[in-house]
Structures are given as structure tokens and as C-alpha cells.
Amino acid sequence: TSLALPGIRELQPYQAGKPIEEVERELGISNIVKLASNENPLGVSHAVKQALAKKITELARYPDANGFYLKTALAEKFAIETNQITLGNGSNDVLELLARTYVTDQHEVIFSQHAFMVYPLVTKAIGAKPVAVPAKDYGHDLDAMLAAITDKTRMIFVANPNNPTGTFLTTEALQAFIAKVPKNILVVLDEAYYEYVPSDVRAPSFSWISEHSNLIVTRTFSKAYGLAGLRAGFAVSNAKVADLMNRIRQPFNMNELALTAAMAALGDEEFLEHSIQVNAEGMAQVTAFCDARGLSYIPSHGNFITIRFGSEAAAINQKLLQKGVIVRPVAGYELPEHLRVSIGLPEEMDAFYRAYDEIIAEQS
Numbered sequence: 001t002s003l004a005l006p007g008i009r010e011l012q013p014y015q016a017g018k019p020i021e022e023v024e025r026e027l028g029i030s031n032i033v034k035l036a037s038n039e040n041p042l043g044v045s046h047a048v049k050q051a052l053a054k055k056i057t058e059l060a061r062y063p064d065a066n067g068f069y070l071k072t073a074l075a076e077k078f079a080i081e082t083n084q085i086t087l088g089n090g091s092n093d094v095l096e097l098l099a100r101t102y103v104t105d106q107h108e109v110i111f112s113q114h115a116f117m118v119y120p121l122v123t124k125a126i127g128a129k130p131v132a133v134p135a136k137d138y139g140h141d142l143d144a145m146l147a148a149i150t151d152k153t154r155m156i157f158v159a160n161p162n163n164p165t166g167t168f169l170t171t172e173a174l175q176a177f178i179a180k181v182p183k184n185i186l187v188v189l190d191e192a193y194y195e196y197v198p199s200d201v202r203a204p205s206f207s208w209i210s211e212h213s214n215l216i217v218t219r220t221f222s223k224a225y226g227l228a229g230l231r232a233g234f235a236v237s238n239a240k241v242a243d244l245m246n247r248i249r250q251p252f253n254m255n256e257l258a259l260t261a262a263m264a265a266l267g268d269e270e271f272l273e274h275s276i277q278v279n280a281e282g283m284a285q286v287t288a289f290c291d292a293r294g295l296s297y298i299p300s301h302g303n304f305i306t307i308r309f310g311s312e313a314a315a316i317n318q319k320l321l322q323k324g325v326i327v328r329p330v331a332g333y334e335l336p337e338h339l340r341v342s343i344g345l346p347e348e349m350d351a352f353y354r355a356y357d358e359i360i361a362e363q364s
């Protein structure tokens with residue numbers, strides 16, 4: 001191991017949960033509720049299932065290496081050019097591609113404290129220096145991030161909304177920030193939860209790229225489109241940036257089922273709107289629950305909410321698990337007193353509410 005880059009030796013393995021079936025077996029219960037990975041609780045849409053069923057007989061062939069149809073559909077939907085798009089095996093893949101395209105071990109990469117952990121991961125994997133800027137009210141402190149720029153800075157990651165805090169930056173704040181970043185530093189705007197943001201406050205981020213050649217926006221099919229298990233994400237950038245990313249991208253990084261499903265999902269507006277609606281209702285309900293119990297939480301624009309349970313957070317996480325409710329500890333994000341709860345179906349949220357109330361009743 002001493003031969004590996006120091007940044008790689010420092011990395012902690014990604015803490016993924018055990019398969020639900022395994023947890024059920026261990027606990028001897030069969031109705032586990034998983035609210036831990038910000039997935040779409042509605043599952044896969046009917047249109048996607050149909051498209052996948054058709055495709056299943058064609059899998060002996062390699063996928064379309066350039067994702068022609070998906071790029072064409074994305075370009076049409078978002079009024080961009082196909083040569084601005086880079087497809088990825090999930091948006092994690094394009095985040096890594098970006099780092100590999102532009103960052104070397106001589107560079108620094110800026111992101112916020114409590115921001116998505118893939119940013120330090122891809123930075124350290126390259127041997128570059130991660131610069132985590134202290135958060136403000138759990139969110140990005142954009143002024144402090146600007147102040148952290150040095151002549152070694154090559155890339156800045158901004159998550160909007162952020163995971164795991166759900167914090168949100170306004171269009172004005174983002175625009176002002178991007179305008180102040182020198183053009184030789186790339187701004188990666190990660191919009192994995194974009195669809196959950198009310199349409200009247202969403203930033204018109206793709207439209208900024210023509211003016212800011214250093215801006216790259218990433219999106220995913222894992223959340224509101226309901227395709228986390230297939231791995232489909234993309235970046236939109238200046239065509240020259242996309243050209244470079246596509247040169248180092250593995251030719252078949254998005255598989256044929258993911259391409260097919262993403263196409264179908266993109267065309268299924270009804271499912272998307274329903275997903276957004278279910279999330280909004282769940283969010284209103286969970287915040288009301290927290291308010292009624294005197295629990296504080298970080299107001300969230302995503303499909304999850306990060307709730308403060310105080311010094312008992314780890315114990316409550318264990319007790320929720322015993323009762324068959326899996327949520328996500330965020331101690332690894334320097335939030336040891338919080339737990340992140342993904343917004344599930346109403347009955348799944350009820351299971352969480354019931355389990356929490358039982359835990360509190362058992363304590364007193």
C-alpha cells in the first residue's frame with residue numbers, strides 16, 4: 001500500500017448500508033423501511049419498465065458509445081447542444097471525470113464543509129489538496145470559498161441543493177459567486193436534487209455556461225427520475241470542456257439499460273411531477289412532525305431532511321434500526337448530532353414517526 005498516492009491511502013471506504021434483505025435477516029423482521037439513500041420512493045415509472053423490458057433482449061450488443069439518442073433528447077429538453085453533454089455512470093462518474101480531466105497533484109480543490117463526500121474523494125484520489133471551507137448555517141459560505149482561492153486552486157465544487165444538509169443557494173448568490181471566480185478555475189455546480197427545487201426558484205444554470213466557459217453543471221437520473229440503481233447522470237458544459245471529458249471517458253460508461261431508462265424517464269413528465277409532489281407533501285409532513293416534537297432540522301430543498309437529535313443521535317439511529325427503520329448517520333460529514341432521513345412514501349414516513357415516538361416513550 002505504501003506505493004499508492006498518500007491521498008488514496010488517507011481515504012476512508014464509502015460507508016454503504018448492508019442490503020435490506022441482510023438487515024431483515026439479522027433483525028428477524030420483514031418490513032424494513034429504508035430512508036437512507038435519497039432514492040425515489042415511488043420506484044421505477046411504468047414507462048421506464050416498459051422500455052427496459054423491450055431492451056432486455058438486445059443486451060448482447062455494446063451500448064451506443066456516444067449516447068446519441070439520450071444526448072439528443074437532453075439537448076431538446078434543456079435547450080442546449082448535444083456537444084455540451086457528457087454522460088456518466090451516475091453523476092458521481094462525471095464528477096470524477098472532471099477532476100481527472102483538469103486536476104493534478106499540484107492543485108487545490110475547494111468545497112464546503114458538510115458538502116457531498118465525493119468531492120474530497122475524487123480530489124484525494126488524484127493526489128490534489130482538498131480545501132474544505134467552514135460552512136455558514138450548515139450551507140456553503142460562498143464569500144469564504146472565494147477567499148480560499150489561491151494560485152493553486154483549479155476547481156470549486158458547489159452542491160445546490162447540498163447533500164446531506166439540503167441547504168440551497170439562491171440564483172442571485174450563485175450568479176454573483178460565479179462572476180467572481182477567475183476563468184482559469186472551474187466551477188462544478190452539482191444539481192443532483194435540482195428537480196425538487198420549486199420551479200420559480202431554480203437557477204437557470206445551463207444558460208450561464210455561454211457566458212462562463214469555466215462553469216460545469218451536473219445532474220442525475222438517480223433522484224426525481226427514480227433510476228439510482230441503473231447509474232445515469234450527465235454534465236452540461238462548454239463544448240470544449242465536454243470534448244475533453246469525453247476523450248477520457250470510458251466509451252461505454254453508461255450502459256444500454258441506463259441509456260434506455262434515462263430516455264424513457266426524460267419523456268415521462270407525469271411521473272416526474274408526481275415524484276416532486278410526493279416529496280413536497282412528505283417534506284411538509286416531516287417538518288410538522290419535527291416542529292411538534294421540538295426537534296430542530298436543517299430546512300431542506302432536497303428529497304431528505306437532516307434532523308438534529310443531539311448527543312443521542314447515534315443511539316437513536318441504532319434504536320430506529322432495531323425497529324426496522326434505516327436512516328443515515330452523518331457523523332462522517334461533521335454532523336454527529338444529526339441523522340439524515342430521506343423522504344419516503346406516507347406509510348414509510350409513518351413507520352419512522354411511530355418508531356421515533358416509541359423510542360422517546362421507552363426512554364421516559
Ligand code: PMP
Binds near residue numbers: 163192222
Ligand atoms: N451529488 C450529490 C449532492 C448527491 O447527493 C449525489 C447522490 N448521493 C450525487 C451527486 C451522485 O448521484 P449519482 O451518482 O447517483 O448520480
